[in-house]
Amino acid sequence: MDMNPNQFLEQAVIALDDIQLQTALERGTGNADSRRRAAMAELADPDAIRWQGRAARLRGLDDLPDLLEQAERQIIARGGKVLWAADADEANRHVLNICREHNLRRGVKSKSMATEEIGLLPFLNQHGIEMVETDLGEYIVQLSGSHPSHIIMPVMHMTKEQIRDLFMEKLAMPYTDDPTGMTAWARKTLREEYLRADFGISGGNFIIAETGSVVIVTNEGNGRLCTTVPPVHIAVVGIEKVIPTWEDFATLLQLLCRSGTGQRMSVYVNAFNGPAMPGEPDGPEHFYLILLDNGRSDIYASEYAEALACIRCGACLNICPVYRSVGGHAYGATYTGPIGAVITPLLKGKANAAPLPFASSLCGACQEACPVGINLPGMLLKLRRDLQAAQDPLWQMGMKAFGFGMSHPLLYNVGSRLAGAALQSLGEDAGSDMVSSLPYPLSGWTDHRDFPVFPAERFRDWWQKNRR
Ligand code: SF4
Structure with missing residues (x-):
């Protein structure tokens, strides 16, 4: 499947005609958004905790370089290794070098958008290293040869019936429509993989600087198995994920769980500080943290730095009228929905994702839903401004003429009368x-x-007549 953000319009038209996709999106986004609202409404003061979470993220970003170094020192002190990756290629090569050093041939992976962003699995496969996704959604995506279409629910684009057919074809599952039975079948297949794996790969929801802990928040327990059963654990985490303290984490965890899945608390919260210490019965013998930049430093230095505060909860996707209509694959990128429309052009280069900032009605629902209050509509507008030069010249001329007319009352008066008359005549026809x-x-x-059709009497005329 091709991933090209510049084909957004073509892909959106295809998505709008896909009945199964529309069914899946309506169910998936609708349920997720209702659960989020209910979970947030339970809090005594949802706005207060949102502002507290936002403050924690912004504080983390303010001190980003120092916090990263603090986390690095802590991890090294506990026997872990920290590798810095300027871009996707360097991150992938770090993983490959670790595999070669320890002779690792087969790995298991828990859910991670950072590894999706750098194309780690295809890269490792090309070098003869077999990888199995263990998050159920990601496993389904891998079996179907597709890409995740949602930050939290990678198979938002599929119906239960499509997943049943896939399991019957690829996993020889006997016919069942029962989601519990289907999950149990996949789990049985995956269980073997943990035991056979030489290494495990994870992402990280947060890095807590004060103790150098990488934290993952999951619901299936696969993350814990990936990171503790195999002898080597590699965590690939974006540099923006660092936060100062566990106290900040306590706030952000509540927001992430409630906004992401509508839960008060996820089933598993795991923190890793390094390899198993002498005398500890569980845990890997080797622990590596790869800190991924891949364009984040440029965002950090720009007027879009606030976008790095995202905690990847997916709430803005579930509420966005564009995402709800076209799904994630139309965006042609790892990060989709409103946050994807902001960070994809910043990570990939604006010209490589030019349609995405325009894939928004600017209704503002994303900012309202965002647990850390990121000004997504404001950044979409700024990106549109930056991309103006890439727009169709006819469109640019039209917008300039429109702007000129709107700022000159006489032209506005004449123009609105002409437009009203033309529409009325078309309506009469x-x-x-x-x-x-x-x-x-x-x-x-x-x-x-x-x-x-505009009403025969303009509001301005009505106002002058009735409210003078
Ligand atoms: S921008 Fe906000 S709502 Fe969207 S994924 Fe990030 S934290 Fe969640």
């Missing part, structure tokens, strides 16, 4: 108060929905 076909370039609107 169609015998309706909705116009279903407008000439180019306005046809972009009526290709997908009707346009309402």
Whole structure:
């Protein structure tokens, strides 16, 4: 499956016609958003905790370089190794070198967007290292040869029936429509993989600087198995994930669980500080933390730094009218929805993801849902400004003319009267108060929905008559 953000429009049109995808999205996003609202409403003062969480993330970003060094010192003191990766290639090569050093041939992986971002699994496969995803959603994605379509629910794009058919084909599962039975079948298959694995790979939801702990928050227990059963554990984590203290973590954990899955608390919260210490019966013999930059330093130094405060809860995806209509694959990128529309152009280069900042109605629902209050609509607007030069010249001219007209009252008056008269005439011809076909370039609107005829009397005229 191709991943190209610049094909957003083409992919969105395909997605809108896909009945199964539409069914899956309606169920998936609707349920997730209701659960989030209910879980947040249980808090005595949801806004207070959101602001507390935001403050924790911004404090972490303010001191980012110092906190990363503090975490590094702590991990080294506990016998772990820390490797810095400037980009995807360096991160992948670090993992490969570790595999070669310890003669690792087969690995298991828990859910991680950072490894998805750098294309780690295809890279390792190319070098003869076999990897198995162990998060159920990611495992389904791997079996189907696809990509995750949601930060938290990687198979948001699939219906239960599609997953059943996939398991029957790839895992020889006997027919069942029961989700518990399907999960049990996958779990039985995966259980063997942990025992056969030479190493485990994880991401990290947070790095806590004061103790140098990498924390993962999961619901399936696969993360714990991946990181403790095999003799080598490699964690690949973005540099922005560092936070100062466990106290900050206590706040952010509540927000992540409630906003991500609508739970008061995830089933598993695991923290790793390094390899197993002498006398400890469990844990890996070797622990590596790869700190991934891959464009984050550039974002940090820009006016978009706030985007790095994201805790990857997925709430903005579930509420976004665009994501809810087209799903994640249309974005052609690892990070989708409103946060993806902001960070994909920043990570990949704006020209390589030019349509994404425009994939928003700017309704503001994403910022309202965001547990750390990231100003996503504001950043989408700034990206649109930055991308103006890449726009169709005709569009640019049109917008300039529109802006000029809107800022000159006489032109606005004449223009709005002419537009009203033209729409009324089109409506009369169609015998309706909705116009279903407008000439180019306005046809972009009526290709997908009707346009309402303006009332015969303009609001300004009514106001002057009645409220003078
Ligand atoms: S931007 Fe906010 S709502 Fe969206 S994934 Fe990040 S933290 Fe969650």
